[in-house]
Amino acid sequence: MPNADSRELALRMGDNCLILAQRLGAWCGHAPALEEDIALANTALDLIGQTRLWLGLAGEMEGGKSADDLAFQRDARAFRNCLLVEQPNGDYAHTLVRQFLFDAWHAPMLTGLMKSADPRVAEIAAKSIKEVDYHLERSTDLVIRLGDGSEESHARMQSALDDFYPFAGELLTPDAVDEALAEAGLALDLQSVRSAWRSHVAATLQEATLTAPVDAPVRKGGKQGLHSEALGYVLAELQWMQRAYPGAEW
Amino acid sequence: METAATIYPVDEIWDWLRDVPDPEIPVLSIVDLGIIRDVKWAGETLIVTVTPTYSGCPATTFISQMIDAAIRARGIHDLEIKTQISPPWTTAWISEQGREKLKAFGVAPPVEGAACIGAMKAQGPVACPHCGSTNTEEVSRFGSTPCKASWRCKDCLEPFDYFKSI
Numbered sequence: 001m002p003n004a005d006s007r008e009l010a011l012r013m014g015d016n017c018l019i020l021a022q023r024l025g026a027w028c029g030h031a032p033a034l035e036e037d038i039a040l041a042n043t044a045l046d047l048i049g050q051t052r053l054w055l056g057l058a059g060e061m062e063g064g065k066s067a068d069d070l071a072f073q074r075d076a077r078a079f080r081n082c083l084l085v086e087q088p089n090g091d092y093a094h095t096l097v098r099q100f101l102f103d104a105w106h107a108p109m110l111t112g113l114m115k116s117a118d119p120r121v122a123e124i125a126a127k128s129i130k131e132v133d134y135h136l137e138r139s140t141d142l143v144i145r146l147g148d149g150s151e152e153s154h155a156r157m158q159s160a161l162d163d164f165y166p167f168a169g170e171l172l173t174p175d176a177v178d179e180a181l182a183e184a185g186l187a188l189d190l191q192s193v194r195s196a197w198r199s200h201v202a203a204t205l206q207e208a209t210l211t212a213p214v215d216a217p218v219r220k221g222g223k224q225g226l227h228s229e230a231l232g233y234v235l236a237e238l239q240w241m242q243r244a245y246p247g248a249e250w
Numbered sequence: 251m252e253t254a255a256t257i258y259p260v261d262e263i264w265d266w267l268r269d270v271p272d273p274e275i276p277v278l279s280i281v282d283l284g285i286i287r288d289v290k291w292a293g294e295t296l297i298v299t300v301t302p303t304y305s306g307c308p309a310t311t312f313i314s315q316m317i318d319a320a321i322r323a324r325g326i327h328d329l330e331i332k333t334q335i336s337p338p339w340t341t342a343w344i345s346e347q348g349r350e351k352l353k354a355f356g357v358a359p360p361v362e363g364a365a366c367i368g369a370m371k372a373q374g375p376v377a378c379p380h381c382g383s384t385n386t387e388e389v390s391r392f393g394s395t396p397c398k399a400s401w402r403c404k405d406c407l408e409p410f411d412y413f414k415s416i
Contacts, residue, residue, distance in 0.1 A: 035390035035400065042392040049306025053335065123336035127305055130338060130416045138391045 005180045006118055007061040008080065009187055011070075012223060013113075013124075014054030015081035018071055019231070020102060021047035022238050023089055032092055039138060043099070046131040053124045072242035076231050083222040084167035086231040093146065093156035097164050100143045101201070103136040105171040108196035112188030121186065140204050147208025154209065161205075162213050169218030172197055177223070256325065263289050263296070263321070270320050273309045274395050277355040280313060284343025287334055296321065299332045301339045304396040304416075341415045352413060353379045358386075358401065360415040376412050378403035388412075 024044035031037035052067045059065035084102060089095045110132055113125035146153040172194040174182070181187035205212055221227065241248060267286055272278045280286055280300075288299040298317055302310045314331050321329050341360035344352075349359035358379045375384035383405035390400040398411040 035392070038394075038400075039390060039392040042396055045306035045308070045396055046304060047306070049302070049304060053305055119336075127335045127338040130340075131304060134391065134414070134416075141391075 003061055005177055005184065006121070006186055007058050008177050009121065009181055010054050010058035010061065011080040014051050014058055014067075014070070015079050016085050016102070017047040017054060018051040019079070019081045019234055020085040021051060022234055023085065024095070026089060027095065036092075040095075043135050046135070050124070050128045050131070053127065057120055057124065072239050076227050076235055077225045079222070079225060079227065079231060079235075081222050082167065082170045083219055083228050084164060084171065086222070086228060086234055087164065087167065088230055090160065090163075091156060093153070093160040094163065096139060096142055096146065097157065097160035099135070100139040100204070101164055101168045103132065103139045104197050104200050105168070105193060106132050107136045108193045109188075112193060116187060117185035140200075143204055143210070144208045147205070147210040157208070158210055161210055165213050166216040166219045168197075170220035170222060173218060173220065175223060257291055257294070258324065258326070260289050260291070266320050266324065267317065270316050273312050273316070275352070275355060275357065277351045278348050280317070282345045282348030282351060284345065284348075285313070285339060295328045295330055296326050297330045297332060299334050301334050303339050305335070307396055341413065356380065356410060357398065358410055358412040360413045376401060378406060378408065379410050380408045381406040
């Protein structure tokens, strides 16, 4: 089995979860309504749990590193998350649209990974999908309510969609690693994820009276470790304690 | 001086675990919750297999510590607590007794049959744990812990937690 590709898959899945969870965590105590505050913190918690599983697996393949080692001791270039999840929270519409575009990829991706030839990958996917289905249900519902809401909420949602839609392409476009993974039966063909993503997103946006930008350029590079400026700030906050006091525990 | 550990019958060990409460919902034991998947002896080593409810549930580590303490208190020191994520935990594993205890505690138990993928939303009527009315509505998909959602009763007007079906 091409272990290097498998490890790359676990890193990509885990880093997406970790960085998005860190972003969502910043809303704790600041969200516009108590229910939303709780929902974001809970979603972040699910994603942190999934991070532990994915990075735990990646670490195991790297010769006994822990999920914490990988989360706290790598530099930005070694992170494999997509650019979308590292983008700043912005207003609530931005946070929500980012979540929706991600969830709409995450759910079909995990559903496909449940059939991975690597049973460790399949097990983590089967555990995660139960939580991610719930995330997708919530973000879809809110995109519709706020898109098809007041003039103000509609304008904010449309602006967030214009900003973040170009980042979704990275999740749906295979690179050499994705192709090797699909060929080995370790992951699914991203084309099938793309069609599931497109039909869910199109139907939701229509109901939300929102319009996806046409001919948006695809912003990518995160999967290869080429990140936007934003990631450095996320990592600075996430890692400073372990960088200042390596190995500190409580 | 080393003495051979007593090999207690597995049934007896299950009974000990029935006394270990869930830290978030203390009326429920970890056995009621369905997270103990296996108890067995491998030679003189006792192996307890536990599955997490939600992958990020903060109580998971604490529960392992409680199991550890409950078993060591009986003089078993050769103990291994294994975490297993497959098959993933489902609310269908909450015992009948556990469901009754939840209701008495003021938490609506998960609606049966809603546990399959793509049907996370409560499918059947969720009954208010206070007055029994099914004239209820969801306030928020999420609640005080990862496993619960916030609901309210439109008859007795009380808010309540609903244990999400997964």
